[in-house]
Amino acid sequence: MATYIGFSTIDRKRKFTLTDNDLVVRDVLNSLLIRKGEKLGRPDYGTDLWGLVFEPLNDQMIKALQQELQQTIEQDPRVKFEDAQVNPGANGILVELFITVLPTSEQQRLSLFFDQDQQTLTLL
Numbered sequence: 703m704a705t706y707i708g709f710s711t712i713d714r715k716r717k718f719t720l721t722d723n724d725l726v727v728r729d730v731l732n733s734l735l736i737r738k739g740e741k742l743g744r745p746d747y748g749t750d751l752w753g754l755v756f757e758p759l760n761d762q763m764i765k766a767l768q769q770e771l772q773q774t775i776e777q778d779p780r781v782k783f784e785d786a787q788v789n790p791g792a793n794g795i796l797v798e799l800f801i802t803v804l805p806t807s808e809q810q811r812l813s814l815f816f817d818q819d820q821q822t823l824t825l826l
Contacts, residue, residue: 749774
């Protein structure tokens with residue numbers, strides 16, 4: 703039996719229901735796509751990552767990106783933030799995000815690409 707049940711219309715044809723890990727990962731991706739202050743009634747929800755993505759990538763900026771990723775992930779009580787590795791890529795930033803979906807203890811790796819030109823987030 704599923705612990706978490708929800709729905710998403712992103713990348714779906716007919717079946718909109720998502721459960722457990724798929725739902726939580728989709729919600730994490732959604733939170734990384736929403737700029738802080740954009741969600742009606744929840745001005746603290748979302749992230750300031752998109753303002754940081756366009757800055758020159760140095761050690762200080764990598765640390766700021768990691769902190770922002772951690773703060774955004776920790777908004778969801780179903781997810782435990784483990785680590786984030788930030789690497790420059792062509793036209794964007796590649797992030798290896800390590801999370802644990804609770805109540806399991808299994809760590810997962812999400813490879814994310816923040817495209818500066820298209821202003822999109824892609825799960826690789």
